[in-house]
Amino acid sequence: MTTVAQALFGSTPVAYAPQASFVVLSAASRTATTSSVVFQNYFARGLLLVLDATVGAGAPTLTLQVEAQLADGEYLVLFAAAAAVAATSVASYLLLPGAELSGDVTEVAAVPVPTNFRITVTHGTADAVTYSVMGELVA
Numbered sequence: 001m002t003t004v005a006q007a008l009f010g011s012t013p014v015a016y017a018p019q020a021s022f023v024v025l026s027a028a029s030r031t032a033t034t035s036s037v038v039f040q041n042y043f044a045r046g047l048l049l050v051l052d053a054t055v056g057a058g059a060p061t062l063t064l065q066v067e068a069q070l071a072d073g074e075y076l077v078l079f080a081a082a083a084a085v086a087a088t089s090v091a092s093y094l095l096l097p098g099a100e101l102s103g104d105v106t107e108v109a110a111v112p113v114p115t116n117f118r119i120t121v122t123h124g125t126a127d128a129v130t131y132s133v134m135g136e137l138v139a
Helices: 005-009
Strands: 021-030 047-055 061-069 075-080 089-095 107-109 116-123 129-138
Touching: 021 047, 021 116, 047 061, 047 116, 061 089, 061 129, 075 089, 116 129
Parallel strands: 089 107
Antiparallel strands: 021 129, 047 089, 047 129, 061 075, 061 116
16 A cells, blocks of 8 residues: 555655645556556545546547545445546546536546545556546645
8 A cells, every 4th residue: 555655755754745746647558447556645635636648549538536445455436537538638537525616627526535545547448548647635
């Protein structure tokens, strides 16, 4: 399990940094559904995610979801994007209780960020697509 601090700064423990940005999935060409490592969240209420698809062959589609890890190691889907995104597009998702859709945010869900969570990007086809996912904790 990776804490957000470890994702930001390596294995050295550091103080919690509110509104810390971190890499969920680094830019790479992928052809199948991919899940991130499990992140630990101690204090943030919300999470902003940006899915940036830059190169795609064929007609790939991507759907992002946030999954809470339960005590037994199973996963519960807290949020699944309402619509798939195509290659060469950017989509942003805000999970925050009480949040409303505004600005450049693609979709909002009024759910809190759990203590243990991972991000999964589901591929709608086997076509290759290069994408990254960035995250930012919201205090």
